[in-house]
Amino acid sequence: xxxxxxxxxxxxxxxxRESSSWLVSAIVALGxxxxxxxxxxVVHVCRFLRExxxxxxxxxxxxxxxxxxxxxxxxVYHLYSVTLKQRVRVRARVDSTNPEIDSVxxxxxxxxxxxxxxxxxxxxxxxxxxxxxxxxxxxxxxxHPLRRDYPVHGHRYDYAETEGGSTL
Amino acid sequence: xxxxxxxELPVTADLRKVLETPAASRPRRLVLNMGPQHPSxxxxxxxVIELDGEFIVKAxxxxxxxxxxxxxxxxxxxxxxxxTLTDRVDYLANLSNNLAYCLAVExxxxxxxPPKAQWMRVMLVELTRLNSHLVWLGTHALDIGAMTVFLYCxxxxxxxxxxxxxxxxxxxxxxxxxxxxxxxxxxRGWEAKVDRFLDYFPSKVDEYxxxxxxxxxxxxxxxxxxxxxxxxxxxxxxxxxxxxxxxxQADVRRDEPYSSxxxxxxxxPTETANDVYARYRVRVREMRESIKxxxxxxEGMPEGAYQAAAPQVVLPEREKMKSQMEALIYHFKIVTxxxxxxxxxxxxxxxSPRGELGYYIVSDGSSKxxxxxxxxxxxxxxxxxPKMIEGKLIADVVAILGSVDIVLGDVDR
Numbered sequence: 001x002x003x004x005x006x007x008x009x010x011x012x013x014x015x016x017r018e019s020s021s022w023l024v025s026a027i028v029a030l031g032x033x034x035x036x037x038x039x040x041x042v043v044h045v046c047r048f049l050r051e052x053x054x055x056x057x058x059x060x061x062x063x064x065x066x067x068x069x070x071x072x073x074x075x076v077y078h079l080y081s082v083t084l085k086q087r088v089r090v091r092a093r094v095d096s097t098n099p100e101i102d103s104v105x106x107x108x109x110x111x112x113x114x115x116x117x118x119x120x121x122x123x124x125x126x127x128x129x130x131x132x133x134x135x136x137x138x139x140x141x142x143x144h145p146l147r148r149d150y151p152v153h154g155h156r157y158d159y160a161e162t163e164g165g166s167t168l
Numbered sequence: 169x170x171x172x173x174x175x176e177l178p179v180t181a182d183l184r185k186v187l188e189t190p191a192a193s194r195p196r197r198l199v200l201n202m203g204p205q206h207p208s209x210x211x212x213x214x215x216v217i218e219l220d221g222e223f224i225v226k227a228x229x230x231x232x233x234x235x236x237x238x239x240x241x242x243x244x245x246x247x248x249x250x251x252t253l254t255d256r257v258d259y260l261a262n263l264s265n266n267l268a269y270c271l272a273v274e275x276x277x278x279x280x281x282p283p284k285a286q287w288m289r290v291m292l293v294e295l296t297r298l299n300s301h302l303v304w305l306g307t308h309a310l311d312i313g314a315m316t317v318f319l320y321c322x323x324x325x326x327x328x329x330x331x332x333x334x335x336x337x338x339x340x341x342x343x344x345x346x347x348x349x350x351x352x353x354x355x356r357g358w359e360a361k362v363d364r365f366l367d368y369f370p371s372k373v374d375e376y377x378x379x380x381x382x383x384x385x386x387x388x389x390x391x392x393x394x395x396x397x398x399x400x401x402x403x404x405x406x407x408x409x410x411x412x413x414x415x416x417q418a419d420v421r422r423d424e425p426y427s428s429x430x431x432x433x434x435x436x437p438t439e440t441a442n443d444v445y446a447r448y449r450v451r452v453r454e455m456r457e458s459i460k461x462x463x464x465x466x467e468g469m470p471e472g473a474y475q476a477a478a479p480q481v482v483l484p485e486r487e488k489m490k491s492q493m494e495a496l497i498y499h500f501k502i503v504t505x506x507x508x509x510x511x512x513x514x515x516x517x518x519x520s521p522r523g524e525l526g527y528y529i530v531s532d533g534s535s536k537x538x539x540x541x542x543x544x545x546x547x548x549x550x551x552x553x554p555k556m557i558e559g560k561l562i563a564d565v566v567a568i569l570g571s572v573d574i575v576l577g578d579v580d581r
Contacts, residue, residue, distance in 0.1 A: 029512060029513075030275055030276070030278075030512065030514050032513075032514065032515060034513075056399075056402045056403060057402050057403065057405055057407075058403075058405055059405065059517070059524065059526060059543055060405075060526065060528070060541065060543035062528060062539075062541040064530050064538070064539045065539070076528070076541075078515055078526070078528065078543065080524075082402050082411075082416060082418050085423040085424065087515070089513075089515065108403045108404075108405070109400065109403050109404050110403055110404040110405030110406075110548060110551060110552075112551065113547065113551045114405075121239075134232075135231065135232055136231070136232040136235040136580060136581075137232065137235065138232070145237060145240050146239060146240055148243075150240075152240060152241065152243070152244050
């Protein structure tokens with residue numbers, strides 16, 4: 001569904017001209033353009049936006065957990081063009097049975113840590129990522145804290161055990 | 169002492185193998201662990217460095233030691249309560265975080281903020297920039313061996329902390345900027361305090377600059393190191409003074425003005441050398457620009473309300489609660505169930521002392537955020553550290569790390 005306000009947007013028209021199957025929806029809300037794309041086309045869309053629309057910086061990559069709705073996860077990319085001073089938000093939905101999406105490191109090197117963070121906190125795996133390991137939580141932590149079904153309080157963690165015996 | 173031949177020493181087979189290979193082809197790699205408890209890492213950052221002699225072959229940074237799960241906690245608090253969490257993200261720029269968060273929520277609420285609150289916010293975040301840059305300058309200089317500057321910077325910072333305490337009652341965790349305006353009416357006599365600071369502070373900036381620029385050790389250790397290609401910097405997500413030190417005119421205050429920044433007259437300092445010294449120059453010049461902005465805000469401070477006229481969002485005045493039924497009801501509703509924010513999502517970025525600080529908030533229409541994500545500048549900037557130190561001398565690590573100006577609370581959240 002492409003909303004009326006978004007249909008005339010140059011980025012939306014350019015994307016549709018490039019390929020009609022990439023966009024799932026496009027909307028302009030609160031002055032922000034959001035493009036929802038097919039999860040397996042995210043690298044194509046990002047490369048197009050970087051090369052043709054000068055979105056040369058990845059501001060942040062994060063995810064939103066819509067538990068219990070399926071597809072449960074939204075991977076959200078905030079892009080910024082340093083040259084044109086424009087922003088765009090790209091969103092791709094991923095379900096919980098196999099939460100995987102392609103890495104956008106080939107497009108922006110800076111995606112590396114952001115994707116590791118999303119993997120660490122949401123458990124969404126990024127294909128072709130050179131180092132898909134935890135970044136903020138300790139190695140050996142069970143579960144992914146930012147999932148909605150993960151409790152805010154009450155988890156237990158034995159630091160000594162995962163360090164391999166006594167910490168002294 | 170008699171001459172002892174190599175063969176007579178009790179040498180293990182491994183050592184013998186090493187000693188018998190010609191010196192030039194000997195493997196000389198040493199893996200050095202720096203941090204997480206190291207004074208020059210400015211917090212709890214761990215860097216694992218592979219050395220060849222004094223040169224760094226490979227580096228890897230390990231973060232997460234200060235991860236406190238602020239994004240998770242925010243999901244269980246109401247929108248007004250989250251403000252106190254944002255103080256603790258970047259503990260040197262508390263008000264910048266307050267502001268970025270409030271602007272994102274206000275965008276969702278589509279709330280109009282009165283001019284006085286907007287100008288007060290500008291003045292306070294610029295004072296925060298001075299505060300943050302003072303700590304950066306002091307610790308950066310201390311790392312490179314200039315101790316005096318550190319003591320001077322901390323001395324002036326004390327006055328800033330007193331100004332923050334005067335406004336909010338807190339030196340660091342201010343929570344003074346709230347959704348809908350400011351937490352409290354600006355205190356009586358704030359003008360005199362700010363004026364007194366503005367009177368003497370510009371000469372202090374010159375003093376730091378003199379102390380460092382006439383110090384040959386500082387000049388030698390900061391010039392010509394830490395460069396990175398501009399395209400790589402942008403693609404790595406580097407923002408703020410580091411990017412401006414590479415000659416890129418990028419500043420959120422100018423590019424996407426918020427909170428009336430478009431009404432202020434200031435320059436965006438840039439340098440082209442792209443090294444540690446250029447970043448130092450950018451930040452010192454930024455301090456001078458901040459003084460200009462604070463002066464303009466101080467002199468042109470509009471009259472009027474310090475909070476928006478939105479009774480569903482802003483807590484009513486104490487007096488009104490005692491005399492008006494509606495005020496009491498609003499107070500009860502805001503305190504017990506919180507402010508209901510229309511469903512939707514918003515991203516708002518500001519220029520924090522370290523670069524682009526953005527808050528991404530997703531609301532499901534309830535009084536607690538469904539998701540709050542912080543795009544913190546230190547996280548993006550730190551990612552490029554290995555690229556900047558590989559191939560350099562080990563002594564350059566602290567200089568380059570200092571020029572990134574990280575706050576680990578900002579990295580790990």
